[in-house]
Amino acid sequence: xxxxxxxxxxxxxxxxxxxxxxxxxxxxxxxxxxxxxxxxxxxxxxxxxxxxxxxxxxxxxxxxxxxxxxxxxxxxxxxxxxxxxxxxxxxxxxxxxxxxxxxxxxxxxxxxxxxxxxxxxxxxxxxxxxxxxxxxxxxxxxxxxxxxxxxxxxxxxxxxxxxxxxxxxxxxxxxxxxxxxxxxxxxxxxxxxxxxxxxxxxxxxxxxxxxxxxxxxxxxxxxxxxxxxxxxxxxxxxxxxxxxxxxxxxxxxxxxxxxxxxxxxxxxxxxxxxxxxxxxxxxxxxxxxxxxxxxxxxxxxxxxxxxxxxxxxxxxxxxxxxxxxxxxxxxxxxxxxxxxxxxxxxxxxxxxxxxxxxxxxxxxxxxxxxxxxxxxxxxxxxxxxxxxxxxxxxxxxxxxxxxxxxxxxxxxxxxxxxxxxxxxxxxxxxxxxxxxxxxxxxxxxxxxxxxxxxxxxxxxxxxxxxxxxxxxxxxxxxxxxxxxxxxxxxxxxxxxxxxxxxxxxxxxxxxxxxxxxxxxxxxxxxxxxxxxxxxxxxxxxxxxxxxxxxxxxxxxxxxxxxxxxxxxxxxxxxxxxxxxxxxxxxxxxxxxxxxxxxxxxxxxxxxxxxxxxxxxxxxxxxxxxxxxxxxxxxxxxxxxxxxxxxx
Amino acid sequence: xxxxxxxxxxxxxxxxxxxxxxxxxxxxxxxxxxxxxxxxxxxxxxxxxxxxxxxxxxxxxxxxxxxxxxxxxxxxxxxxxxxxxxxxxxxxxxxxxxxxxxxxxxxx
Numbered sequence: 001x002x003x004x005x006x007x008x009x010x011x012x013x014x015x016x017x018x019x020x021x022x023x024x025x026x027x028x029x030x031x032x033x034x035x036x037x038x039x040x041x042x043x044x045x046x047x048x049x050x051x052x053x054x055x056x057x058x059x060x061x062x063x064x065x066x067x068x069x070x071x072x073x074x075x076x077x078x079x080x081x082x083x084x085x086x087x088x089x090x091x092x093x094x095x096x097x098x099x100x101x102x103x104x105x106x107x108x109x110x111x112x113x114x115x116x117x118x119x120x121x122x123x124x125x126x127x128x129x130x131x132x133x134x135x136x137x138x139x140x141x142x143x144x145x146x147x148x149x150x151x152x153x154x155x156x157x158x159x160x161x162x163x164x165x166x167x168x169x170x171x172x173x174x175x176x177x178x179x180x181x182x183x184x185x186x187x188x189x190x191x192x193x194x195x196x197x198x199x200x201x202x203x204x205x206x207x208x209x210x211x212x213x214x215x216x217x218x219x220x221x222x223x224x225x226x227x228x229x230x231x232x233x234x235x236x237x238x239x240x241x242x243x244x245x246x247x248x249x250x251x252x253x254x255x256x257x258x259x260x261x262x263x264x265x266x267x268x269x270x271x272x273x274x275x276x277x278x279x280x281x282x283x284x285x286x287x288x289x290x291x292x293x294x295x296x297x298x299x300x301x302x303x304x305x306x307x308x309x310x311x312x313x314x315x316x317x318x319x320x321x322x323x324x325x326x327x328x329x330x331x332x333x334x335x336x337x338x339x340x341x342x343x344x345x346x347x348x349x350x351x352x353x354x355x356x357x358x359x360x361x362x363x364x365x366x367x368x369x370x371x372x373x374x375x376x377x378x379x380x381x382x383x384x385x386x387x388x389x390x391x392x393x394x395x396x397x398x399x400x401x402x403x404x405x406x407x408x409x410x411x412x413x414x415x416x417x418x419x420x421x422x423x424x425x426x427x428x429x430x431x432x433x434x435x436x437x438x439x440x441x442x443x444x445x446x447x448x449x450x451x452x453x454x455x456x457x458x459x460x461x462x463x464x465x466x467x468x469x470x471x472x473x474x475x476x477x478x479x480x481x482x483x484x485x486x487x488x489x490x491x492x493x494x495x496x497x498x499x500x501x502x503x504x505x506x507x508x509x510x511x512x513x514x515x516x517x518x519x520x521x522x523x524x525x526x527x528x529x530x531x532x533x534x535x536x537x538x539x540x541x542x543x544x545x546x547x548x549x550x551x552x553x554x555x556x557x558x559x560x561x562x563x564x565x566x567x568x569x570x571x572x573x574x575x576x577x578x579x580x581x582x583x584x585x586x587x588x589x590x591x592x593x594x595x596x597x598x599x600x601x602x603x604x605x606x607x608x609x610x611x612x613x614x615x616x617x618x619x620x621x622x623x624x625x626x627x628x629x630x631x632x633x634x635x636x637x638x639x640x641x642x643x644x645x646x647x
Numbered sequence: 648x649x650x651x652x653x654x655x656x657x658x659x660x661x662x663x664x665x666x667x668x669x670x671x672x673x674x675x676x677x678x679x680x681x682x683x684x685x686x687x688x689x690x691x692x693x694x695x696x697x698x699x700x701x702x703x704x705x706x707x708x709x710x711x712x713x714x715x716x717x718x719x720x721x722x723x724x725x726x727x728x729x730x731x732x733x734x735x736x737x738x739x740x741x742x743x744x745x746x747x748x749x750x751x752x753x754x755x
Contacts, residue, residue, distance in 0.1 A: 439735050
């Protein structure tokens with residue numbers, strides 16, 4: 001299967017190239033090795049049918065190229081999670097589900113060799129040509145441990161190479177080594193796998209390799225005495241998470257503002273210089289608006305992955321998860337899910353992408369289902385507008401403004417609903433897959449590698465642009481078509497008595513006679529019990545591109561002089577027909593029910609697209625949309641009843 | 648099911664016929680901070696797969712374990728085994744039976 005390569009270049013297909021799988025436990029330096037080997041020539045995807053991300057890289061070697069596949073980290077080939085099952089299925093030649101690689105690279109952390117050799121024994125039993133890469137040899141030496149690599153190679157019966165941090169020469173040697181993957185060989189006598197024999201085998205391998213156990217890392221102990229302290233550790237955790245949230249929320253926001261202004265400026269240019277009205281509108285709102293809607297997420301995603309890979313690279317992520325485990329266990333999750341939910345307070349897109357750091361597919365799914373309920377920043381403008389309609393700013397509850405109190409309730413409601421959802425989904429999926437035992441390695445504190453951080457950011461941004469741009473752009477264009485077609489002719493405008501030079505009036509007329517308006521009227525029966533009429537429905541339809549669009553669309557619907565700030569225009573709107581005809585449309589029960597609707601409903605196509613990308617199927621985004629819509633409808637209905645009874 | 652899966656999933660890490668604790672032994676969760684002990688058994692209980700995983704994580708009969716620290720409010724605890732540190736929840740730690748505990752020390 002593995003042919004040496006000649007010629008290279010563009011004609012090379014993945015068919016004739018040998019495939020090498022990277023196996024190793026989490027924290028064993030596996031992904032660092034993967035990044036060093038494949039550089040930026042990586043491809044991410046999903047394994048069919050499971051929520052497990054797949055990473056492949058094309059490695060240039062002296063004789064051509066090989067494909068390296070970075071398998072999910074695992075402590076054993078005896079799988080207890082879908083991620084580990086993928087590793088086992090790929091490595092097992094008797095398994096027809098995934099193609100078996102031509103050779104295997106197994107990474108072991110030199111400082112945890114005793115535990116890691118158990119996995120090595122299992123990998124060697126598979127019988128594929130194998131090379132063992134020993135990582136963190138520099139740390140082993142620093143902590144006064146010792147390992148004779150040549151003796152380890154003799155004891156294991158397969159090639160053993162060491163890679164110390166940031167040594168480009170070792171990487172080059174390894175590239176050359178990859179060309180001979182077919183000749184790596186397998187041990188003459190495979191290691192035992194029976195529990196009472198494998199411990200003895202490990203001890204004999206360690207003895208013959210002259211292994212001296214590294215001293216306990218004194219620095220890590222000292223840091224942990226503070227970081228894991230019941231009081232100081234907890235305080236530090238909240239300070240860290242607050243800083244984390246601040247960076248995602250307040251540092252990313254101005255950058256996103258700049259991106260937004262740039263696209264607004266482009267859109268204005270198109271509007272001014274394109275003479276044909278419909279084309280100008282399509283270019284500015286459909287196309288430029290759509291591209292802007294994609295790019296605007298990038299600052300947040302990049303920052304999030306900088307922070308997450310620093311938290312993971314240093315080892316603090318495990319500590320944070322350790323401290324939060326008790327709380328998160330109540331929702332059926334593990335400590336690490338906290339970071340994903342926290343990120344979702346800025347935006348569910350990075351929040352859902354942050355679930356990649358969760359080792360179990362079950363937790364990943366439950367967290368993804370819960371993330372969109374956290375109050376994201378796009379809900380904020382909607383809430384601000386609705387609250388100002390509902391509660392006069394001068395009303396105070398003790399020392400607090402009533403407006404702030406309502407905002408707090410909306411955040412709290414979102415968080416509670418989110419935790420409840422996580423609990424529900426982890427129970428449902430847990431029943432089918434069985435509860436996984438929880439365990440978490442506490443690696444020594446290490447300096448995060450710049451290359452690892454950059455790779456994480458690059459991977460996340462590239463995957464987002466590649467997989468999301470078409471969906472979000474397409475959705476924005478479709479939405480533009482819905483909101484601006486059919487274009488009213490000059491004659492129609494004249495008949496309606498509208499001055500063609502009054503742009504706001506024309507926009508309102510177009511919108512109120514658009515396909516979206518027809519759709520809004522068609523779905524009126526669905527939203528009638530919540531007190532929404534077809535004009536609010538237009539706003540809800542338009543908010544599918546991004547929730548904050550609701551504000552400006554309602555401004556256009558109400559023909560507000562300043563669509564970005566439509567409060568007064570909305571207050572003047574009255575119900576058109578039915579028993580409430582002539583009464584104000586935005587009564588307190590309707591406003592409250594609208595707020596609750598936005599609190600729960602998944603009014604965001606980008607979130608659905610990223611869920612599709614992370615789970616590999618449309619099933620989960622559709623389930624999420626369905627359950628969130630049901631929650632939103634039911635609670636909005638109840639809210640309208642309760643507020644209606646109170647006022 | 649394939650060869651490796653069968654081979655690994657048929658492993659028995661707990662040879663004791665019944666689930667009852669031996670008199671002189673206790674669950675690993677009961678260790679005090681700093682206390683060192685030997686693993687005597689990883690109980691199969693109702694979840695043999697979990698027992699096999701704990702075995703693969705280094706909790707093998709005869710291995711030295713020590714409890715490093717607890718999380719506040721009855722959360723997980725950090726243990727040292729097979730030359731590294733790992734956090735387990737009390738429910739998992741309970742399935743690991745330890746014996747021959749000795750006084751708190753700074754053992755490696």
